[in-house]
Amino acid sequence: MKTINVTCAIIQFDDKILAVQRSETMKLPLKWEFPGGKIETGESEIDCIKREIFEELNIKIEVKEKLTSVTHQYPNFKIKLIPFIVEYLSGELKLREHCGFLLAYKNELINLDWAEADVPILKEFIEL
Numbered sequence: 001m002k003t004i005n006v007t008c009a010i011i012q013f014d015d016k017i018l019a020v021q022r023s024e025t026m027k028l029p030l031k032w033e034f035p036g037g038k039i040e041t042g043e044s045e046i047d048c049i050k051r052e053i054f055e056e057l058n059i060k061i062e063v064k065e066k067l068t069s070v071t072h073q074y075p076n077f078k079i080k081l082i083p084f085i086v087e088y089l090s091g092e093l094k095l096r097e098h099c100g101f102l103l104a105y106k107n108e109l110i111n112l113d114w115a116e117a118d119v120p121i122l123k124e125f126i127e128l
């Protein structure tokens with residue numbers, strides 16, 4: 001099965017982190033995730049995460065650090081999830097695709113119902 005390359009962003013707003021909830025009509029309905037999306041042909045990982053965050057959330061970010069990528073097999077598809085720690089730069093947050101969001105302290109994030117591929121990323125981030 002083909003692996004889909006997906007970037008995602010752990011966005012820091014001061015000392016809080018943004019988590020977003022997938023809507024009922026998306027794949028993995030109502031799961032929590034870090035915003036992001038699929039890398040387009042010829043696009044760099046950094047360009048992808050900046051584009052996706054602007055498209056989904058209407059904000060500009062600065063990329064700070066890359067964490068360890070996770071390859072995960074879901075029942076119907078396989079993804080390589082490439083995480084970045086980023087900082088909010090500018091713009092008014094608008095949810096264009098997701099049904100909800102939460103700004104939480106690092107240690108509160110683990111209590112959400114995350115997409116499975118995100119769990120190792122979350123653990124790495126919490127231990128930083």
Ligand SMILES: Nc1nc2c([nH]c(=O)n2[C@@H]2O[C@H](COP(=O)(O)OP(=O)(O)OP(=O)(O)O)[C@@H](O)[C@H]2O)c(=O)[nH]1
Pocket residue numbers: 006007008026027028032033034035036037038079081115116117118
């Ligand atoms: N953006 C994002 N996607 C994730 C995360 N974790 C995770 O398993 N995914 C999966 O990776 C894929 C990302 O694709 P996407 O968000 O661009 O596209 P989608 O499936 O909503 O749209 P599509 O219906 O056009 O395929 C989704 O299938 C999503 O379920 C995450 O933290 N962020």
